[in-house]
Amino acid sequence: MADQTFREWLVTDTPTSRRHAKLSALYQGWLTFRSNTMAMVGLGILLLLIVVAVAAPILSPHDPFVQDLGNRLAPLGSEGHLLGTDSLGRDILSRLIYGARITLYIVALVALIAPIAGLLVGTVSGYAGGWVDIVLMRITDIFLAFPRLVLALAFVAALGAGIENAVLAISLTAWPPYARIARAETLTIRSSDYIAAIRLQGAGAFRIITRHIWPLCISSLIVRVTLDMAGIILAAAGLGFLGLGAQPPSPEWGAMISEGRRFILDHWWVATMPGLAIFTVSLAFNLLGDGLRDVLDPKAGE
């Protein structure tokens, strides 16, 4: 019974406080989101991925780094190795499970760095206007005009291969769209009456940007980030595949495909399994992003 009344409290038309209204809006959004089956599937896959990454030591049947040269390239379903073993006899399933940690690590870092950098540039540019705006937007345009993967390649070449540098290179090529979005939002917010009111109260530019403009940019940025996550995963896997991301023996999925590539015609599963993992996760992010866009930004959908 108690939860029935809680639900009623959530869907009420007459919220009693700001927090109540906020929770109510959040709940309504969740209801819309929940009715989108595909988005829920995406969310489910991603929650599963997080659980797998956290519980990797418990879930994985073998140590992902231990080699067993007597049992190399064992096929699918062989004893003790559900997904077979790779060219050094390492259990592929265990490596996939540990690889989930690397994938999440890369996505989380890029999803933090790029939007925050874009938010900073975009809001400052939009709020300040004038020369600052022109210069910052020109720089953004220049980065937007670059071919992303090739630029990331060149950055990694300069910085050296490795996960952190791959993250940096992907972020460096990923921030401009966020800056564009944040600037567009800022321009509409800047001229609204409540900003004028706050300014009359004596609030400075810093306070206005951080306390009153940023919160309003967040939701469109979140949608964009979720839709971009699949691209981030694919870019990271691509760098890993080229040998410029995570270094061996790290069980990064792209690097695993690269290892398995040599045996593709005779031992197809070695490269196939990590590819399926990448596909599943980026598909999940795409589904989730579509669903979130419908909830948070209904105008952008079809």
Place this chain on the structure above:
Amino acid sequence: MALTDRTGEGRASLPPWIKTTFLTLGSIAVTMLGLLFVTFIIGRVMPIDPVLAIVGERASQSTYDAVFEELGLDKPLIVQFGYYIWDVLHLDFGTSLLNARPVSEDIARVFPATLELATLGIFFGIVLGVPLGVLAAVRKGSWIDQVARVVALVGYSMPIFWLGLMGLLIFYGILGWVGGPGRVGIFYVDVVPPVTGMILIDALLDRNWDVFKNAFSHIILPAALLGYYSLAYISRMTRSFMLEQLSAEYITTARVKGMSEWDVVWKHAVKNIRVQLITVIALSYATLLEGSVLTEIIFSWPGIGSYITTALLSADMNAVLGGTVVVGLVFILLNIFSDLLYKVFDPRAR
């Protein structure tokens, strides 16, 4: 906005198209300068000493200093940047550390291979993607719309290099329908004289059908792969453009007049989205040129993507930066080209 522009025109003595041309040229110049600046900086922060790479570790201090000065490394950074721009304007990207040939020659050799691959890819993308998008919009919610949605979703989520490997495994390894990696079979290498550098066209010019057939069996899989990725994007965009048009009033009028559904869709609606479509296709072509990096590796395709990656793994920085600049320039030019097309063909954007 339109109002201020018009008053601006009245005051200025120059006709507006000259002003637009100057603005466009200016923005091209700034963007390209930015590209060169970034590659220049990347070249500077490289942990590789360019002098050591030339003279070797055992060179005497005086040899080292001589080369150091010859490369202009003793000058301030801004002067070095000036030299760099000057060199690039003369298509001089330095010499490759691997084969001691000018990088520009190497790029001129490998670029047609990429161009050939990407062009065939975009051809598949247009021929299949546009009709699929149109059908998905006309029959919104039907099974064909669902198919189009899944095709696009899979395209957005699948790592291209993995799909390429799977294609190679299935169509080459198991079924044997297509040629393997590389541009032509080993017996056909250097058979036709390289005129354009695009082997399909060279074979046609030479009327050598064996080479043409063989080269086609090699290019078809990677081109189909690239085509699939542009199809995913093009069909999605076509669908949303078409939905917008189909809900317009002139479509209802045409239908009320008793015009056949075919004419309504293909003669009215599609005609009105052609400008947007051209823009999408140009952008998609630019991404294909870039997206071919990973595809080229999988299919051992000797294009610019393979070139950059090989150079990268052997720390041949001149080659990497030269390749990056060329891909970047092509990318920027295609972007601007699509912008211009939009302005030329769409009177509302003028």
